[in-house]
Amino acid sequence: MDSFDKEILKILQKNxxxxxxxxxxxxxxxxxxxxxxxxxxxxxxxxKHDISxxxxxxLGNPVTLIVEVFLESEQIDLIDETKKSFVSCxxxxxxxxxxxxxxxxxxxxxKSMADYEKLTRELFFANKNVKRFRTVVAMGVEKLGLNIxxxx
Amino acid sequence: MDSFDKEILKILQKNxxxxxxxxxxxxxxxxxxxxxxxxxxxxxxxxKHDISxxxxxxLGNPVTLIVEVFLESEQIDLIDETKKSFVSCxxxxxxxxxxxxxxxxxxxxxKSMADYEKLTRELFFANKNVKRFRTVVAMGVEKLGLNIxxxx
DNA sequence: CCATAAATGAAACAAAATTGCAAATTCACC
DNA sequence: GGTGAATTTGCAATTTTGTTTCATTTATGG
Numbered sequence: 518m519d520s521f522d523k524e525i526l527k528i529l530q531k532n533x534x535x536x537x538x539x540x541x542x543x544x545x546x547x548x549x550x551x552x553x554x555x556x557x558x559x560x561x562x563x564x565k566h567d568i569s570x571x572x573x574x575x576l577g578n579p580v581t582l583i584v585e586v587f588l589e590s591e592q593i594d595l596i597d598e599t600k601k602s603f604v605s606c607x608x609x610x611x612x613x614x615x616x617x618x619x620x621x622x623x624x625x626x627x628k629s630m631a632d633y634e635k636l637t638r639e640l641f642f643a644n645k646n647v648k649r650f651r652t653v654v655a656m657g658v659e660k661l662g663l664n665i666x667x668x669x
Numbered sequence: 670m671d672s673f674d675k676e677i678l679k680i681l682q683k684n685x686x687x688x689x690x691x692x693x694x695x696x697x698x699x700x701x702x703x704x705x706x707x708x709x710x711x712x713x714x715x716x717k718h719d720i721s722x723x724x725x726x727x728l729g730n731p732v733t734l735i736v737e738v739f740l741e742s743e744q745i746d747l748i749d750e751t752k753k754s755f756v757s758c759x760x761x762x763x764x765x766x767x768x769x770x771x772x773x774x775x776x777x778x779x780k781s782m783a784d785y786e787k788l789t790r791e792l793f794f795a796n797k798n799v800k801r802f803r804t805v806v807a808m809g810v811e812k813l814g815l816n817i818x819x820x821x
Numbered sequence: 822c823c824a825t826a827a828a829t830g831a832a833a834c835a836a837a838a839t840t841g842c843a844a845a846t847t848c849a850c851c
Numbered sequence: 852g853g854t855g856a857a858t859t860t861g862c863a864a865t866t867t868t869g870t871t872t873c874a875t876t877t878a879t880g881g
Contacts, residue, residue: 518727526728529721533685536868547830552869563727569681570718570815575670576678578817583765583774585805604811607818611776613735614809622735622805624763624776626817653737653774657766659756663722663813665730665778666759688837699861704838 518563520669521546522554526563527667529555533567573658578626581655582633586621586641589648596620599646608636619651630654670715672821673698674706678715679819681707685719725810730778733807734785738773738793741800748772751798760788771803782806 524544528535537551544551558564573579588599596614603612603623611624627633633652641647676696680687689703696703710716725731740751748766755764755775763776779785785804793799 612812660764
């Protein structure tokens, strides 16, 4: 992985519909060379996914919540089970397994607070291993991206 | 926005390189019709961005942190200023303006803890309006996406 | 310094996206 | 329910983009 690759990645993580011709011109490489590098990086998994980012509000999910989850037991199989229930929930955008007082931090989207309240029953109250959870309501999503700082 | 649009979005937010022909076959519409709908939704901003998601680890940003920031003053201009400094920082992946005890929640990536420590000086210690902050270290990123639940 | 391997650019090729147009569908109004 | 306008559709032609081929160049190891 050289600096050409990194420059390509910098462009793709901003806009992955950029034509390879344009990328080539920008970084000084032929379209074919760009094509081969992109293909390789997809195969190697450096490029994990290619997705469209949608507007949450228009699609009926205007509420964002940040939830800190505290578990009862730190037994590995119990943790795994709980983890699975979080990850498989489509409302859960992100799930972090964390150190400190709490065990998980979740980023969740919901149609409404009532909708979220319903979700907490499934996700937390129904789970014996969840001791307690603390919800923080996002009034505004000021930045939302997965852009990684890439140093050449 | 009808159920065709929603089906298209469901596909694109998983993989935006899916050929329009495939999308058309799946949902029962001609490639041209799909193309026009996608174009419209891009123009309307329902599709906000099209990006590649990269592997953080390979690109030298293996550390993820969740930070709760408590401000000194709730004055709107001071908040805005602080917000700007967070949003413009490339290590900050997400910035939420929140209710409750704290004022902001940030998701931050870093090369190392030492790197993060350096970042805290710029971002928090250098800012007079930051009263205190609480850092939670992510041991594992179990789920990381921006997939919105779309109901037809 | 040579031989080998890897990466490149140019051109041909294939696949996908985009556009023009006539037919079909939907919608608002009577 | 019927009628006309507006919208949306599918098909086919066109254009753009992505992919492969191949000869050449550049880098690598002995």
